Amino acid sequence: MKNDDFEKPKKIDKNIAKRLLKYAKPYIWQFVLAIAIIFVIVAVELYQPVLIGDVVDKFLSRYSGTQANTVDAGITQQSNIQGVIKISLAYLSTVAVVFVLGYAQAMILARAGQKIIYNIRMEIFTHLNDLSISFFNKNPIGRLVTRVTNDTEALNEMYTSVIVNILKSLFVLIGVVITMFNYNVKLSLLTFTVIPFIAVFTFAFESASKKIYREIRSKISALNAFISEHVSGMKIVQIFAVENEIFHKFKSENEKLRKENIKQLFAFSIYNPTNYLMNITAISILLWFGGKMVMEGVVSIGTIVVFQRYISKFFEPIQELAEQLNIVQSAMAASERIFGLMDEVPEVMDSENAVEVESFKGSIEFRNVWFSYKEDEWILKDVSFKVNPGESVAFVGATGAGKTTIQNLICRYYDIQKGDIFIDGINIKDIKVSDLRKNIGQMLQDVFLFSGDIKSNIRLQNDTITDEEIIEASKYVNAHSFISKLPNQYDEHVIENGAAFSAGQRQLISFARTLAFKPDILILDEATANIDTETEVLIQDALKKLMKGRTTLIVAHRLSTVQNSSKIIVMHKGEIREEGTHQELLSNKGIYYKLYKLQYEHA
Structure with a gap:
C-alpha cells in the first residue's frame, strides 16, 4: 500500500451517503421528530405572508385620509385599527411558535449529532488500534490524527443541521410554489422564469465546490502530517540548524492550502451575487407584470405583497441550500478519507479457529521461517531454532541481520511468508492476537x-x-x-x-x-543501550529479577550483556550462522569470536 492510498476516494457519493446514514439509524426517531417539527415551522412561516396580505387587502388598501372627518369614517378607521392589531398579534404568535419549535428542533439534532460523531470517532480509533504496525510505518501520524479529529468534526454540522435543514429548504420551496400557484397561476409562471438559470448556476457551483473540498481536505491532512512530524523531530531540526529550510517547506504547504481555500471562497463569492441577482430579477418581473395586473383589477395589492414575501422566502432556502451543499461537500470529502481508513484491512488478524490462551509455559520454535518486508527482499532466510521454557536466548549480529525482526514476528506484528512459528507447540497464527501479546512482555531501547x-x-x-x-x-x-x-x-x-x-x-x-x-515470555531489545554505568547496575539487577523463571529473548550489540545467556544465536544476513553458549562460540573462533574480539580490542 502506498503512503496515502486511503486518502483517495474509494466510493461514489451515493455509497458514502448510505454509510453515513447508517450511523444515524439508531437515532432515527430523533430525526423523525425534528422533521415533524420542521414541517410545522415551515407551515407557520408560509402562513405569515398571508397575514401580511390580509392586512393590506382588508384594511390598509381601503383606508383613505379623506374619510377621516366623517363619523362613519371614524368608526371604520377604529375597526381597521382593531383588525390590524388582531392580525399583528397573530403574526407575533407565529414568530413565537417558530422560535420555540426552532429551539426544540436544534436541541434534538444537537444531541443526536454529538452521539453520532462520538460513535464515529470511537469506531475510527478502535479500528486504528486493530491495524498492523506496517500500516503505521507507511502513513504519517498527522494524517491519522486528522482522520480522528478534523474529519469527524467536519461531519458534525452535517448531522446536527444540514440533513434536516435541507428537508426544511425543500419543504419551503415546495410550499412557496404551491401557495403562489394557488394565488395566481399566470403571475407565478412569470416569476418562476428565473428557476432554470438558478438550477444551472447551482449545479455548476456544486460541481466545482465538490472538487475544491476534496483538495482542501487533502491539503489539511498533508499540513497536519508535516506539522506533527517536524514538531516531533524539532530537536533534529535545531541540531542541524535547518529551521529556515523547514520554514520554507511549511510555507509552501501552507500556501497550497491557502490557494484551495481561496478557490472555495471565489466559487462562493460568484454564486451568492448570482443568487441575489436572480432574486432581484424575480421581484422586478413581479412589479412589472403584477403592477399592470393590479391596475387592470386582475389581482389585489395584497397579492403583490404576498408574492414579494414568497419570492424572498423562495430564494432564502436556495441560498441556504448552497451553504448546506457547501457543508455537505466538506463532509463528503472528509468521509471519503474516513471510510478509506475504515476500509483498511489489518494485515495481521485472528484466524477463524483462533484459540484463547490464558498463559504460556514459554517454549518457542521457529521452523524454516522466511520473511520479507518487501517482496523478494528476504530479511530472514530459512531460520529454525528452538527455545525451551525458562531459557534466556540472545541474538547477536551486525545491524540488519534480522535480530529485531525475529522478536517482531514472535509478537505477530507481521506475518511470515513461509514456515511456521510455534509457542508451546501451537502455531501463533492459531492463537488470538490479544492473548499472544498480553503474555509477552517486550521492552525496547526507546521507551515511550x-x-x-x-x-x-x-x-x-x-x-x-x-x-x-x-x-x-x-x-x-x-x-x-x-x-x-x-x-x-x-x-x-x-x-x-x-x-x-x-x-x-x-x-x-x-x-x-x-x-x-x-508476562510469561520476555523480550529485551537493546534494553541497556545508551545507559550510564550507575543506572546500568540497577537495570542489570532488575533484568535478572525479571528474567527469573521466564523465557527470555535478548537482542544486544554489547556482548557483555549476553554472556550468561543459556544460548546465543549469531545472525548474519538473515541466517543463523552459529549457535551455542558464550564459551562454545568463543572456542569455535567464528563470527561471534570476531565480534567479541572487535568489541574488547576497542574497549
Whole structure:
C-alpha cells in the first residue's frame, strides 16, 4: 500500500451517503421528530405572508385620509385599527411558535449529532488500534490524527443541521410554489422564469465546490502530517540548524492550502451575487407584470405583497441550500478519507479457529521461517531454532541481520511468508492476537511514556492492576527508589514521551510496566543501550529479577550483556550462522569470536 492510498476516494457519493446514514439509524426517531417539527415551522412561516396580505387587502388598501372627518369614517378607521392589531398579534404568535419549535428542533439534532460523531470517532480509533504496525510505518501520524479529529468534526454540522435543514429548504420551496400557484397561476409562471438559470448556476457551483473540498481536505491532512512530524523531530531540526529550510517547506504547504481555500471562497463569492441577482430579477418581473395586473383589477395589492414575501422566502432556502451543499461537500470529502481508513484491512488478524490462551509455559520454535518486508527482499532466510521454557536466548549480529525482526514476528506484528512459528507447540497464527501479546512482555531501547502520571504509564489503563501492585513492581525492578523522591511520587506528572526523565529512569519505569502485566515470555531489545554505568547496575539487577523463571529473548550489540545467556544465536544476513553458549562460540573462533574480539580490542 502506498503512503496515502486511503486518502483517495474509494466510493461514489451515493455509497458514502448510505454509510453515513447508517450511523444515524439508531437515532432515527430523533430525526423523525425534528422533521415533524420542521414541517410545522415551515407551515407557520408560509402562513405569515398571508397575514401580511390580509392586512393590506382588508384594511390598509381601503383606508383613505379623506374619510377621516366623517363619523362613519371614524368608526371604520377604529375597526381597521382593531383588525390590524388582531392580525399583528397573530403574526407575533407565529414568530413565537417558530422560535420555540426552532429551539426544540436544534436541541434534538444537537444531541443526536454529538452521539453520532462520538460513535464515529470511537469506531475510527478502535479500528486504528486493530491495524498492523506496517500500516503505521507507511502513513504519517498527522494524517491519522486528522482522520480522528478534523474529519469527524467536519461531519458534525452535517448531522446536527444540514440533513434536516435541507428537508426544511425543500419543504419551503415546495410550499412557496404551491401557495403562489394557488394565488395566481399566470403571475407565478412569470416569476418562476428565473428557476432554470438558478438550477444551472447551482449545479455548476456544486460541481466545482465538490472538487475544491476534496483538495482542501487533502491539503489539511498533508499540513497536519508535516506539522506533527517536524514538531516531533524539532530537536533534529535545531541540531542541524535547518529551521529556515523547514520554514520554507511549511510555507509552501501552507500556501497550497491557502490557494484551495481561496478557490472555495471565489466559487462562493460568484454564486451568492448570482443568487441575489436572480432574486432581484424575480421581484422586478413581479412589479412589472403584477403592477399592470393590479391596475387592470386582475389581482389585489395584497397579492403583490404576498408574492414579494414568497419570492424572498423562495430564494432564502436556495441560498441556504448552497451553504448546506457547501457543508455537505466538506463532509463528503472528509468521509471519503474516513471510510478509506475504515476500509483498511489489518494485515495481521485472528484466524477463524483462533484459540484463547490464558498463559504460556514459554517454549518457542521457529521452523524454516522466511520473511520479507518487501517482496523478494528476504530479511530472514530459512531460520529454525528452538527455545525451551525458562531459557534466556540472545541474538547477536551486525545491524540488519534480522535480530529485531525475529522478536517482531514472535509478537505477530507481521506475518511470515513461509514456515511456521510455534509457542508451546501451537502455531501463533492459531492463537488470538490479544492473548499472544498480553503474555509477552517486550521492552525496547526507546521507551515511550504517555502524558499523564507515572501510575497511568505503568498501568496503561488496565484497572485490574492495583496501586499496590504498581508499587510492588516498581520496588522489584529498582524504580521505586527514584520515584519515591519525586514531589508527587507515583502521581508525578509525565509530559509527552517522559522528556523530564533520564533514559535510565524511563527504562526502569518500562520494567515496572512490564512486570505489572506479568508476562510469561520476555523480550529485551537493546534494553541497556545508551545507559550510564550507575543506572546500568540497577537495570542489570532488575533484568535478572525479571528474567527469573521466564523465557527470555535478548537482542544486544554489547556482548557483555549476553554472556550468561543459556544460548546465543549469531545472525548474519538473515541466517543463523552459529549457535551455542558464550564459551562454545568463543572456542569455535567464528563470527561471534570476531565480534567479541572487535568489541574488547576497542574497549
